[in-house]
Amino acid sequence: ALLLVLPWLLKNLALTGNPTYPFFSANGLHWDAWRAWFFDRPGTGLWPADWGRLLLAPLEASLIGAEGSASYDATIGPFVLLMAPLLALVWRALPTATRAASGHVALFFAVQYGLWLAGMTRSALALQSRFLLPAFGASAALGGVALAALPALRRPRLAVDWLARTVFALALALLLFDTVLHAVAVHPLPVLAGLESRQAYEARRLGPYAAAMIAVNALPAGARVQFLWEPRSYLCRVDCLPDAILDHFLHQTHWLGRDAETIAAGWRADGVSHVLFGQSGYRFILASAFDPVTARDEAVLAALQARHLEPVASFDDAYVLYRLR
Numbered sequence: 001a002l003l004l005v006l007p008w009l010l011k012n013l014a015l016t017g018n019p020t021y022p023f024f025s026a027n028g029l030h031w032d033a034w035r036a037w038f039f040d041r042p043g044t045g046l047w048p049a050d051w052g053r054l055l056l057a058p059l060e061a062s063l064i065g066a067e068g069s070a071s072y073d074a075t076i077g078p079f080v081l082l083m084a085p086l087l088a089l090v091w092r093a094l095p096t097a098t099r100a101a102s103g104h105v106a107l108f109f110a111v112q113y114g115l116w117l118a119g120m121t122r123s124a125l126a127l128q129s130r131f132l133l134p135a136f137g138a139s140a141a142l143g144g145v146a147l148a149a150l151p152a153l154r155r156p157r158l159a160v161d162w163l164a165r166t167v168f169a170l171a172l173a174l175l176l177f178d179t180v181l182h183a184v185a186v187h188p189l190p191v192l193a194g195l196e197s198r199q200a201y202e203a204r205r206l207g208p209y210a211a212a213m214i215a216v217n218a219l220p221a222g223a224r225v226q227f228l229w230e231p232r233s234y235l236c237r238v239d240c241l242p243d244a245i246l247d248h249f250l251h252q253t254h255w256l257g258r259d260a261e262t263i264a265a266g267w268r269a270d271g272v273s274h275v276l277f278g279q280s281g282y283r284f285i286l287a288s289a290f291d292p293v294t295a296r297d298e299a300v301l302a303a304l305q306a307r308h309l310e311p312v313a314s315f316d317d318a319y320v321l322y323r324l325r
Contacts, residue, residue: 034255038247040123044290047121054117061129074129075178077171080139086146086164093152094145102145109138124290202235208318210235212276215313215321223273229285230278230319243278246285253297260303264324272324275309280318 009019018028026033046053053060062081065072087102094102112135119126147168150161186205190196202210213235216225224239228249233242243249252258258266267275285291309322 032255034251035245035247038250039245041125042122044124045120045122045126046124051121054120057117057120061132065129072127072129075175076129076136077175078167079143079171080132080136082164082167083139083143083146086150087142090146090149090152093149098145098149102142105138105141109135109142112138206235208280208315211315212313212319212321215315216240216274216276219274224271225274225276226267226272227276228278229281230276240276241272246281246291249301250291250293250297253300254292258300260300260307263300263304264308267324274312275322275324277305277309277320277322278318279320 012021013019016022016029016031018025018031021028022031022036022039025031026036058081061072061074061076062078065074065076067073067075087106091099112132116126116132116135119131147161147164150164153160188201191198191201199210209230209232216223217235217237219225219238222239224241225236226241226248227233227243229243229246231242231244231246233240241248249263252263252266256262286293305322308325310325312321312323314320
């Protein structure tokens, strides 16, 4: 495992100065103590105010977790939730060798699950099922062991194994149905078959972002575009600086203590010629009230827009492309 991960550690060390960038150190390229805090948000987790939810985490993630929502941001179904009870029910019926192997896999799962819970105690940003992804493979293996051993629990009046397989089959059928609905909504076949152009597909799927990137790519040669509240940079063909963790502006005002004039001067010194303002993203940040946007920050942004940024184009009230005066 160390040999496999060593190239990435060496790459991080060479490019950023920290082999585990950005973790375990406040030093590194484009990294400091404020960014480490912003990325982590300690004190916003479930402990101690909402500690009871830690006990209900698997139930919540399974029942109310949904892709694209604020609740765990993933649809994982009942599999992870049912794996542990099923395995406990058949544990004594397992052969000794299977029990030993399952114990090791269960330990791996427990460590990953414990790290997930530890993250949720510390930060609200860890309240996402995707952080449990390394444990899903182990969960699938243990669930398979449990299902294979369920006939040992069969009783004359209750076919436990049939009931469990029915529940899992129904869950898989619903998952397949949901996947088909999503595929129909995305409608990828026309572009794959050449009946729809790539540009039309991008416009259909990405909306205002695709239109903004067309305008960005039409800028003069040598243009350098700083993004604000937009972490994506794909489709960009000029020198784009995405707002990767949505902190660029707040880092300027909170950590560096800059006002509108010094922010604009810093951009000019860095060769920035244009700014793509993610207006809808900024409104979402304000509405969620999670990021520490203060009245001063809003005033600095307004002064920056009024005195140093000249609007070039607007895209469905979602993005504004500015030229830096």
